[in-house]
Amino acid sequence: MAERITPRSEDYSRWYTDVVIQGKLADYAPVKGCMVIRPNGYAIWEQMQKVLDRMFKETGHVNAYFPLFIPESFMKKEAEHVEGFAPECAVVTHGGGEKLEEPLYVRPTSETIIWSMYKKWIMSYRDLPILINQWANVVRWEMRTRLFLRTTEFLWQEGHTAHATFEEAEEETRRILEIYRTFAEEYMAMPVIVGRKSEAEKFAGAVHTYSIEAMMQDGKALQAGTSHNLGQNFAKAFDVKFQDRQGNLNYVYATSWGVSTRLIGALIMTHGDDNGVIIPPRLAHIQMVIVPIWKESNRQEVLDFSEQVFQKLKPHFSVKLDDREQYKPGYKYAEWELMGVPLRIEIGPRDVASNQVTLVRRDNREKTPVSLDVLIERIQEMLETIQQALFQRALEFRKANTFRIDDYEEFKKVFEEKNIFAESHWCGSADCEEKIKEDTKATIRNIPFEQETEEGKCIYCGKPSQGRVVFAKAY
RNA sequence: CGGGGCGUAGCGCAGCCUGGUGAGCGCGCCUGGUUCGGGACCAGGAGGUCGGAGGUUCGAAUCCUCUCGCCCCGACCA
Numbered sequence: 054m055a056e057r058i059t060p061r062s063e064d065y066s067r068w069y070t071d072v073v074i075q076g077k078l079a080d081y082a083p084v085k086g087c088m089v090i091r092p093n094g095y096a097i098w099e100q101m102q103k104v105l106d107r108m109f110k111e112t113g114h115v116n117a118y119f120p121l122f123i124p125e126s127f128m129k130k131e132a133e134h135v136e137g138f139a140p141e142c143a144v145v146t147h148g149g150g151e152k153l154e155e156p157l158y159v160r161p162t163s164e165t166i167i168w169s170m171y172k173k174w175i176m177s178y179r180d181l182p183i184l185i186n187q188w189a190n191v192v193r194w195e196m197r198t199r200l201f202l203r204t205t206e207f208l209w210q211e212g213h214t215a216h217a218t219f220e221e222a223e224e225e226t227r228r229i230l231e232i233y234r235t236f237a238e239e240y241m242a243m244p245v246i247v248g249r250k251s252e253a254e255k256f257a258g259a260v261h262t263y264s265i266e267a268m269m270q271d272g273k274a275l276q277a278g279t280s281h282n283l284g285q286n287f288a289k290a291f292d293v294k295f296q297d298r299q300g301n302l303n304y305v306y307a308t309s310w311g312v313s314t315r316l317i318g319a320l321i322m323t324h325g326d327d328n329g330v331i332i333p334p335r336l337a338h339i340q341m342v343i344v345p346i347w348k349e350s351n352r353q354e355v356l357d358f359s360e361q362v363f364q365k366l367k368p369h370f371s372v373k374l375d376d377r378e379q380y381k382p383g384y385k386y387a388e389w390e391l392m393g394v395p396l397r398i399e400i401g402p403r404d405v406a407s408n409q410v411t412l413v414r415r416d417n418r419e420k421t422p423v424s425l426d427v428l429i430e431r432i433q434e435m436l437e438t439i440q441q442a443l444f445q446r447a448l449e450f451r452k453a454n455t456f457r458i459d460d461y462e463e464f465k466k467v468f469e470e471k472n473i474f475a476e477s478h479w480c481g482s483a484d485c486e487e488k489i490k491e492d493t494k495a496t497i498r499n500i501p502f503e504q505e506t507e508e509g510k511c512i513y514c515g516k517p518s519q520g521r522v523v524f525a526k527a528y
Numbered sequence: 529c530g531g532g533g534c535g536u537a538g539c540g541c542a543g544c545c546u547g548g549u550g551a552g553c554g555c556g557c558c559u560g561g562u563u564c565g566g567g568a569c570c571a572g573g574a575g576g577u578c579g580g581a582g583g584u585u586c587g588a589a590u591c592c593u594c595u596c597g598c599c600c601c602g603a604c605c606a
Contacts, residue, residue: 066600085598141605162606196529196604203605256606264606276606315606346565383566401565411565418566528606 058391060327065271072321073200076329076391086198086205090314093392094201096338097317098208102188104240104336105210105312108232114184114212119166121190122157127165131290134164137257141193143205159192164258164283164309167213168291175215175305178297182225183215201318202275202528209313215305217297219284222306223261226282229310230263233278241316242333242443243267243323244451245277246474246523248499253483256309260284266498266523268451269322272472274498274525277319280310318528323447324416330393331415333443334436341366341432342389343374343410346382346401358405362398362425369429370436372398390415395439396432416442457521461512464524468493474525478518480511489513495524 058075059067073079078094081087090098106116122145129135143159146152160166167185174180192206212229216222230247237245245265255262259281267277288294288304295305324331334340343363347355356376363374373394375385382399389397399411399420410428412421416439423431455474458464464475479485479497489512490496500522509518 070599081598083597137605191606193605195606197600197602207606209606279606311606313606344565348564349562352564378564381564381566381568383564383568385567387567399565403565 058327058329061270061325068325068327069318069322070200072325072329072391076393078317078321078330079200081200084205086195088200088204090208094317097320097332097336098314100336100338101236101240101312101316102210105232105236106186106188108236109186109210109212112184112228112232114186114214116187117185118187118189119160119163119170121160123160123163123166125156125158127169128158130165131258131286133286134258134290138162138193141195143192143194160189161191161193162309162311163187163189163191163211163213164287164307165291168287168293168307171213171215171305172291172293175293175295178217178295181215181217181295181305182221184212184225185214186210186212199318199528201321202315207313207315209311211309211311214308215288215293216308217295217303217306219282219306222284222308223282226261226263226280226308226310229308230265230278230280233265233280233310233312236312237265237267237277237316238444240333240335241320241323242335242440242447243277243319244444244448246499246501247503248501248523250279250499251483251486251497251522253486254497254499256281256283258283258286259309260286264499266525267319267323268447268454268474268525269319269528270325270450271322272454272474272525274474274523274527275315275319275322276498276527277316278310278312281308283307283309324443325393328387329391331443332393332395334395334440337393337395338371339373339392339394340371340436341373341396341398342385342394343372343398343400344382344385344389345374345376346399348402351402351405354405355400355402359400362400362410362428365425365428366432370432386413396435414439416446459509459512464489464512465493468495468526472526474498474523476521477512477524478507478509478520479522480514480516480518482511482514482516485511485513489524493524494526496527498523498525498527 058071061068076093077091079091080089082089138161142161145157188210190206190208195203195205198204214225234245234247237243245267247265250262250264261282263280264276265278267275269275285304285306287307293305294302297303321330343359345355345359359374366372395415397413404410409422409424412423412435458475458477486497504520506519511518
C-alpha cells in the first residue's frame with residue numbers, strides 16, 4: 054500500500070498496471086495471460102452487470118446459459134467465422150484420459166453452439182423473435198495480454214437474437230447499441246462515439262458491426278462494446294429456417310452483441326488519476342466512506358457521532374464506516390482514494406462540535422462542510438455533481454484531442470507525435486484503410502452516425518468521400 | 529514468434545562482475561506502548577532448501593550448461 058503509483062505523466066501503461074494491482078482490482082494468475090479478478094474489481098463488474106441486465110430485461114431479453122465446449126465441426130461451419138477465430142482458440146483434445154473423437158473448442162464466442170440449438174427451436178414465425186443473453190466466460194488465445202483490456206479468459210455478456218426479417222434484426226442491433234451508449238455515458242460517465250465498423254474491422258461473420266468507441270487518457274481508442282447484425286450467415290451455416298405467415302420457408306436473421314470486463318479497464322483509463330481509480334457514483338458499489346478522526350480524549354464522542362451519521366445515511370446510500378483503529382486517517386484517505394470511492398465523509402472533533410461533517414470529493418478533493426440537517430440532500434446533489442463532472446471532464450478531454458485533418462502529410466506527422474482522434478475523409482476502400490494503418494498504425498475506429506454529410510476527398514487517395522470517419526490508434 | 533528485462537522472505541529489491549565473515553535492506557506481518565484533521569513513531573519478534581536440474585570447485589545466491597516461468601516493447605485481436 055505504501056508503494057507509490059507511477060504517475061501518469063511518467064509512464065501511462067505502468068500507471069495503469071499499478072492502479073489495478075495496488076487497488077486490488079486484479080492480480081496475475083499462475084497461467085500466462087490469465088488474471089484473477091479480485092473483490093474490488095469484481096464488485097465493479099457486478100455493478101455493471103446489474104445495470105446492463107436490467108436494461109436487457111426491460112427490452113424483452115432473457116438470460117440463458119450455453120456450454121463452454123463447442124464441437125470442432127461447429128466452429129468450421131461459417132467460413133468467415135472460422136477464419137476469424139480459429140487461430141486464437143483453445144482446443145481440448147483429451148478427456149477422461151482418452152483422446153476425444155472430435156476435439157472440443159473452448160468458446161471464443163457462442164454463435165455456433167447457439168445457432169445449432171436455434172435450429173431445433175425455430176420452426177415458425179411464431180417462434181420468433183428469440184431474445185437470449187448469456188453472462189459467461191470466453192477464451193481467446195491472445196499473444197499479448199493486459200489486465201482487463203485483453204486477457205486469455207474474460208467475462209462478458211453475449212446476446213444472441215433471432216428474427217424474421219433483416220429490418221427487425223437491424224433494429225435490434227441498433228437498440229442494443231443505444232443501450233451500450235446509455236450505459237457508457239450515463240453510468241460509466243464515459244463519452245463514446247457511436248458508429249459502424251469498416252469492413253476490415255467488423256466481426257468475423259457479420260453483415261454490419263456497430264461499436265461504441267471511447268478515448269482513453271493517453272489518446273488511444275478503446276472499443277467498449279459491439280453489436281452485430283449477422284444477417285442470415287449463421288442461419289445458413291446451421292440451416293435454420295422458419296415458415297412465415299404465407300407458408301414460405303426462409304432463413305432466420307441473427308444479431309449478436311457484447312460487452313466485457315474490458316469495460317473495467319475503460320473505466321480506469323477514463324477517470325483514474327495518480328491517486329488511483331475514480332468510480333462514478335452511479336456505478337460505485339461503495340458510494341461513500343466515513344472516516345472518523347479522533348484524539349484519545351474525544352475518541353468516544355467522535356465514534357458515536359460517526360455511528361449516528363452512518364445509521365442516518367445507510368437507508369439512502371451505499372456507505373461504509375471505516376473505524377479501524379490501526380490506521381491513521383491519512384492512510385485511510387489514500388486507501389479509499391486508490392479504490393475510487395467517489396465521496397469521503399470526514400468526521401473530526403470540530404465537526405462533532407458543530408453538528409456537521411466534511412464531505413470530500415474524490416474527483417477534485419474539494420472539501421465542503423455540511424450540517425447534518427441537510428446532509429442527505431447535499432450528498433445526493435454532490436454525487437450527481439461528481440457524476441456530471443466526470444463525464445464533462447472526459448468529454449472535454451476528447452474534444453481537446455480530436456482534430457479534423459484533411460492533409461495526409463499532416464495526418465502522418467500528427468500520429469507520429471501523439472495519440473489523438475482524427476476525423477478525416479475516407480473513400481471507403483479497404484486498400485486505403487490498410488495503407489494508412491501501415492503508415493501510421495492508426496485504424497478506422499468507426500464511422501460515426503452523428504455527423505453532417507460533407508463532400509470531401511479521401512485522406513489517402515483523394516477520391517470523393519461523403520463523410521468523415523474516426524482514425525485512432527487503438528487498444 | 530522477434531527484441532528487452534527479471535526470477536533471492538508476503539511484496540519491492542541489494543548482494544553476483546572479482547566464489548569464502550552469521551543471506552541482507554525497505555515495506556508489510558505479529559506483540560507491547562505512545563499516536564490519530566493527508567500515507568504515524570518507538571521497542572521487541574516471526575518469516576528464506578537464493579525458480580528448477582546438472583556441472584566446475586575444498587567451498588556456489590555468485591562461475592558454466594540446460595531448463596521452467598513471468599513482465600515489458602513490437603507483429604494479431606473485445
